[in-house]
Structure formats: structure tokens, C-alpha cells
Amino acid sequence: MRALGRKVQVSTYQAWVATLAGFMLLGALAGAVVFSRGLVVTNLTDLVPWGLWITIDLSAIAMSAGAFMLCAAVYLMDLKHYQPIARTATFIGLIGYSMAVLTLLLDIGRPDRFWHPLVFWNPHSVLWEVTMCVTLYLTVLALETAPIVGSASWVERRWPRLSARLTAIHHYAPYFAVAGLGLSLLHQSSLGAAYGVLKARPIWYRPDLSVLFIVSAMAGGPALTVLASMLTGRLSPRVIIKDELLDKVSSFIGWILVAYLYLRFWDVLSMTYTYQPGRTEGLRLLTQGPLSFNFWVGEIFLGIVVPMIILLRPGLRRLPVLRMIALGLIVGGVVAYRWDTNLAGQLIVLTYLPQEIVARYTRYFPSLIEIVAGAGVIAYGLLAFTLGARYLNVVDHQDVAEVKVLPHLEAAAAD
Amino acid sequence: MSDEFVGRRGFLKALAAGVSATVGLRLVKRASASETGESSPHRWGMVIDQTKCIGCGYCTLACRATNDVPPDIAWNRVIDAGKYAGEPVYLPRPCMHCENAPCVEVCPVQATYHRPDGIVMMDYDRCIGCRYCEIACPYGARAFNWEEFTGPNPEVPNWGEPEVARRPRGVVEKCTFCYQRIDRGLELGLKPGTDPQATPACVVVCPTKARVFGDLNDPESGASQLLERYPAYRLREDLGTSPRVYYLPTRKEEVAG
Numbered sequence: 004m005r006a007l008g009r010k011v012q013v014s015t016y017q018a019w020v021a022t023l024a025g026f027m028l029l030g031a032l033a034g035a036v037v038f039s040r041g042l043v044v045t046n047l048t049d050l051v052p053w054g055l056w057i058t059i060d061l062s063a064i065a066m067s068a069g070a071f072m073l074c075a076a077v078y079l080m081d082l083k084h085y086q087p088i089a090r091t092a093t094f095i096g097l098i099g100y101s102m103a104v105l106t107l108l109l110d111i112g113r114p115d116r117f118w119h120p121l122v123f124w125n126p127h128s129v130l131w132e133v134t135m136c137v138t139l140y141l142t143v144l145a146l147e148t149a150p151i152v153g154s155a156s157w158v159e160r161r162w163p164r165l166s167a168r169l170t171a172i173h174h175y176a177p178y179f180a181v182a183g184l185g186l187s188l189l190h191q192s193s194l195g196a197a198y199g200v201l202k203a204r205p206i207w208y209r210p211d212l213s214v215l216f217i218v219s220a221m222a223g224g225p226a227l228t229v230l231a232s233m234l235t236g237r238l239s240p241r242v243i244i245k246d247e248l249l250d251k252v253s254s255f256i257g258w259i260l261v262a263y264l265y266l267r268f269w270d271v272l273s274m275t276y277t278y279q280p281g282r283t284e285g286l287r288l289l290t291q292g293p294l295s296f297n298f299w300v301g302e303i304f305l306g307i308v309v310p311m312i313i314l315l316r317p318g319l320r321r322l323p324v325l326r327m328i329a330l331g332l333i334v335g336g337v338v339a340y341r342w343d344t345n346l347a348g349q350l351i352v353l354t355y356l357p358q359e360i361v362a363r364y365t366r367y368f369p370s371l372i373e374i375v376a377g378a379g380v381i382a383y384g385l386l387a388f389t390l391g392a393r394y395l396n397v398v399d400h401q402d403v404a405e406v407k408v409l410p411h412l413e414a415a416a417a418d
Numbered sequence: 419m420s421d422e423f424v425g426r427r428g429f430l431k432a433l434a435a436g437v438s439a440t441v442g443l444r445l446v447k448r449a450s451a452s453e454t455g456e457s458s459p460h461r462w463g464m465v466i467d468q469t470k471c472i473g474c475g476y477c478t479l480a481c482r483a484t485n486d487v488p489p490d491i492a493w494n495r496v497i498d499a500g501k502y503a504g505e506p507v508y509l510p511r512p513c514m515h516c517e518n519a520p521c522v523e524v525c526p527v528q529a530t531y532h533r534p535d536g537i538v539m540m541d542y543d544r545c546i547g548c549r550y551c552e553i554a555c556p557y558g559a560r561a562f563n564w565e566e567f568t569g570p571n572p573e574v575p576n577w578g579e580p581e582v583a584r585r586p587r588g589v590v591e592k593c594t595f596c597y598q599r600i601d602r603g604l605e606l607g608l609k610p611g612t613d614p615q616a617t618p619a620c621v622v623v624c625p626t627k628a629r630v631f632g633d634l635n636d637p638e639s640g641a642s643q644l645l646e647r648y649p650a651y652r653l654r655e656d657l658g659t660s661p662r663v664y665y666l667p668t669r670k671e672e673v674a675g
């Protein structure tokens with residue numbers, strides 16, 4: 004590239020960061036339009052009040068599930084050698100939950116009142132419980148991430164006291180793991196239950212949604228963590244990854260997919276028996292209607308079956324490119340599941356006239372503003388991870404990183 | 419123990435103390451709130467006679483004026499419900515003020531709640547605009563303010579004068595059984611359902627008296643009397659929401675006569 008007559012070298016990294024920053028800027032502009040003009044700029048209606056942003060919110064939380072799982076594995080099941088992956092997963096979790104908070108701020112009509120659920124409690128509401136869990140878990144994730152920031156060499160050099168304090172928080176990692184496990188099991192399932200408790204929407208009204216939401220998150224979360232670790236290892240010459248660890252986690256994800264497919268199969272099959280107004284039409288939308296490509300190809304074939312085969316066959320799984328494709332497909336499949344679930348219940352409008360209940364169809368496609376603002380949030384997530392990988396070594400499987408923390412731990416244990 | 423930080427035991431103790439203190443305080447607050455919680459002798463309800471409704475839509479217009487509802491929102495809709503004995507049938511639909519209201523159950527901030535007299539209220543200062551209640555309501559009775567309602571209300575003054583504040587952008591709104599008329603009427607010693615000033619605007623404006631409002635706890639009220647005399651139904655009773663709006667289905671002999 005030439006600028007001011009001098010040759011300027013732009014690395015792929017710089018171009019990538021600049022592109023993401025550009026998308027973030029556009030997203031911020033779209034957000035400003037939303038805040039100044041209101042939600043009228045979206046394609047949401049009183050019939051379909053939850054759309055693209057809710058899907059991003061749900062997906063970002065699902066993709067953060069790697070954090071609670073790997074922290075539980077390392078600090079509760081004592082699988083210490085997975086510690087470097089738990090570190091990556093925790094950082095992704097912090098990004099994921101902050102993305103969820105950003106999209107929620109866009110989505111609620113009164114973002115200035117975002118704190119109301121913390122003060123005005125309705126313990127009966129699933130959404131209240133989710134809000135409380137997300138707030139608490141975001142705090143846990145921030146505390147879990149603090150030692151990562153503290154152990155970065157440039158933080159250590161410039162602010163040694165702060166670095167020591169942040170790193171010392173690592174001492175409580177097992178307690179954070181317990182809190183994270185409890186909070187995540189609660190709200191990951193409750194996000195499904197938020198739909199599942201609504202009697203007015205028969206396609207949602209079943210307990211399966213809570214189970215499917217957490218099981219799919221348990222596949223998607225670690226999948227994104229492993230994928231991000233592999234990509235970073237390939238793109239950055241400084242980063243060293245231990246492939247045998249990632250390989251083991253990948254095969255575990257393969258088994259989660261088996262469980263997910265099994266549960267989804269019974270979930271869908273059980274709905275095919277007897278006509279129930281709203282539920283049958285919703286299922287038709289999903290299996291034959293406008294959502295059918297998403298369902299059969301996105302969710303089931305590419306999202307579960309193909310990656311399941313790749314990740315469970317050692318010969319296929321060991322091919323890095325194939326494994327990365329499989330992990331990417333899982334992420335896409337989980338997002339498709341969130342999108343389909345959210346819309347299947349809303350695109351069917353049931354009548355309440357005294358005659359036979361009739362199901363009517365409505366439509367939704369996000370507006371340009373919704374898409375640009377949503378893309379901005381996703382770009383923020385990607386940029387945060389890129390910078391974390393570069394400046395905080397969030398992907399680093401060398402033993403050195405662990406040794407730095409250990410003296411503190413030993414000192415504390417000796418007290 | 420290192421002075422850098424409190425030990426694990428201390429940390430846990432502090433955490434447990436903090437959590438139990440918070441929960442304890444909330445529980446105490448809750449208990450005292452329910453102890454002093456007012457009760458009401460009234461249980462407001464509405465009976466809508468489909469034999470009398472001619473589908474003129476005056477109720478929608480009077481409601482818009484009285485409650486300052488924007489033109490793109492209707493708290494009270496009149497729905498075409500097909501034909502019976504050759505005559506068109508209509509179904510006017512206010513908020514059902516359900517006894518087991520799904521909206522009240524799901525609201526994360528208790529912005530929608532039951533008054534002691536059964537009215538499902540909205541606290542527009544508390545609503546965060548998440549729209550979960552809209553998704554939960556089986557009757558489509560809730561509307562979100564997608565944009566700010568500015569300028570004059572086209573139904574004012576032909577159909578009435580606004581009696582409540584206009585809602586801001588970004589909150590959900592719905593029919594309130596004109597609680598302001600009920601409350602002021604009771605203060606003045608009037609009887610809601612009988613005295614027009616104390617009765618919901620849609621009931622007062624109805625040219626065929628198809629709507630009757632009253633206290634379901636009072637066997638002498640107009641609403642209770644109608645329910646005594648005629649078979650009635652409620653919308654989507656299968657859901658168990660137990661609405662406080664009753665409908666009298668079209669009676670063939672009266673339509674023909």
C-alpha cells in the first residue's frame with residue numbers, strides 16, 4: 004500500500020484489526036440511531052418483539068459455556084493439564100457475556116433502566132433469574148480473568164503491585180469454578196425455560212427447551228474455545244499450543260453432540276403426534292416451511308451430524324483443518340438452533356376467538372440497522388479476542404505461564 | 419495467613435454473610451409488605467354481550483382519547499368474529515385482567531402487577547421494555563411504544579379528554595379498566611359500573627350497552643346479574659388464566675327478533 008509517497012507495509016493482523024474496528028464503528032453509529040430514534044428503526048413488531056439481537060444475545064451466552072465447563076474440569080475435577088484451555092475459555096466467556104449485555108442494551112426499550120431487575124425483584128420471573136445470574140456470573144468471569152491480565156508481562160513490568168494483586172485472585176479459582184458451575188447450569192437452562200414456560204406458545208411450552216439449551220451450549224461453548232485456540236496457534240508464530248489437549252476436548256465435544264442429537268430427535272419426534280394448534284404449525288415451519296433449511300441443514304446435518312462424525316473418528320479429528328471445520332459447524336449449528344427456536348414460537352399467531360383456535364403466520368426479517376448493530380457487537384467480540392491473544396496471551400499452552408502463578412499459590416498454602 | 423488477601427475461609431465467610439444479609443433483608447421487606455398489603459372488597463370485571471355489539475368501534479376511540487393512546491395502538495380492539503344466524507358477530511377485546519396473568523408472572527421487574535381489586539396494572543416508570551410480557555400474553559392485549567407519541571391525539575376532543583399521562587417511548591402499555599375513573603369515582607362516593615364518571619370509558623360510550631362493568635364480589639352489580647342470568651364464556655379458558663372479562667355469546671332468538 005502507498006500513502007504519502009512512502010511505501011507502508013500493512014500486515015494481515017493490522018488489516019484484520021482495522022476491519023473489525025470499522026465494523027465496530029458502523030455498529031456504534033447504528034446503536035446511536037437506535038438510542039436516538041428508538042426501536043421503531045427495527046423490523047420488530049408487537050407480534051415478533053424478539054429478533055436478531057435476542058438471537059445474538061442467546062448465542063453469545065451459549066458460546067461462553069466453555070468457561071464454566073473447563074474451569075469445573077480443572078479446579079473441581081482436578082484435570083490440571085487443561086488449565087491453559089480453561090484460561091482461553093474464561094476469556095471468551097467474559098467477551099461473550101459482555102456481548103450479551105451490549106445486545107440487551109440495544110434491545111430493551113429503556114436501556115437507562117437496565118439496572119431495574121437488580122433492585123426491583125420478581126423472583127417468580129425466569130427472566131429476572133437469568134438477569135441476576137448473568138450479572139453475578141459476569142462478576143465471576145471478571146474475577147477469573149483478572150489473573151490473566153495480572154500475569155501479562157507488560158502489566159507485570161509497569162505495575163508490579165497491581166499485577167501481584169490481580170494474580171493473587173487466582174487463589175480463589177476453585178470457588179469461582181463452583182460459583183460458575185452453579186450460575187451457568189441455572190441460567191443457561193433458564194434461557195430455554197424463558198421460552199419453555201409460556202403456555203401461550205405451544206411450540207415452546209415444554210420442559211425440553213431448558214435441557215436442549217444447556218446441552219447445545221455445552222457443545223458450542225467448548226467448540227468455539229478450541230476453534231479459537233487452534234486458529235490463534237496457526238496465525239501467530241509466537242503462540243504454542245498443545246494439540247493433544249485440544250484433541251481430547253474435541254472428542255469430548257463429539258460425545259456431547261451425540262447427547263444433543265438424541266435429545267433433539269425425541270424433542271422433535273414427540274411433537275409430531277396429534278394435532279395441537281400452534282405447536283403443529285410451528286413444527287411445520289421448522290421442518291417444511293421457511294425455517295426448514297436452517298433446521299435440516301444448519302442445525303441437524305451440518306450443525307450436529309457432520310461434526311459429530313469428524314470429532315468421534317480419531318483419524319478425521321487429527322486433521323487440523325477438518326477438525327476446525329467441524330468446530331465451526333457446531334458453532335453455526337447452535338446459533339441456528341437459537342434463531343429457529345426464537346422464531347418458531349413467534350411466527351405463529353394463535354387466535355383467541357371462541358371458535359376453534361386457528362394459527363396464523365407472520366413474518367420477520369431484521370432491518371439493516373439491526374444487522375449493522377449486531378455485526379458491530381460481533382466485531383467487538385472478535386477484536387477483543389484478537390487483542391487478548393496478542394497482548395494477554397490468552398492462548399498459551401506453555402508451562403511457563405503456569406509456573407508464574409504457582410509461587411503465589413504455594414506461598415498462600417504455606418500460611 | 420498472608421496479609422495480601424484474606425484466606426479462603428475468610429473469603430467464604432464474608433461471601434456467605436453478604437449473601438444471607440441481602441436475602442434476609444429482602445425477605446423481611448417482602449414479609450412486611452405483605453403484612454401491610456391492602457386488601458380490597460372489590461373485584462372488578464366486565465361482561466360483554468355479543469348479541470348487542472354492532473362492531474361500531476366507538477369503544478376503541480373513546481379509549482384512545484381517555485387514555486391518550488396513540489393511533490397505531492388499540493387497548494381495546496373490536497374483532498370480526500364471523501357470522502351467526504346470518505348476522506355478523508363481533509368480539510371486543512380489552513385486557514382480560516387475568517387472575518393468573520402470564521404477564522405478571524414473567525415480568526422481570528414487577529412492572530406489571532395485580533392491584534388488590536384484581537386490576538392488572540402497569541408501572542410505566544419501572545418497565546424496562548424487554549417485551550417478555552407481550553410474548554407471554556395469549557390475548558395480544560399488550561402493545562410496545564416503538565416510537566414516541568408526539569403531537570395531538572386525533573381522537574381528542576371528539577371522543578373524550580385524556581385522564582392519564584402519555585407513556586414514554588420504550589415501554590409496554592395496555593388497558594387498565596380505566597383505574598383512574600374507578601379510583602376517583604370511589605373517592606367521590608360513586609359506584610363504578612353504575613355512575614358513568616366512575617366507569618371505564620368504553621362502557622360509557624357503547625351505544626348499545628353491550629358492555630357492562632361492575633364488582634364481581636357484589637351479587638347486585640350489573641355484571642354479576644348478567645352472569646347469573648345468562649351462560650357466559652371467557653377467552654382461552656383452556657390456558658387457566660382465569661380472565662375477568664366475560665362474554666355472553668350471541669343469542670339466536672334475539673338476533674332474529
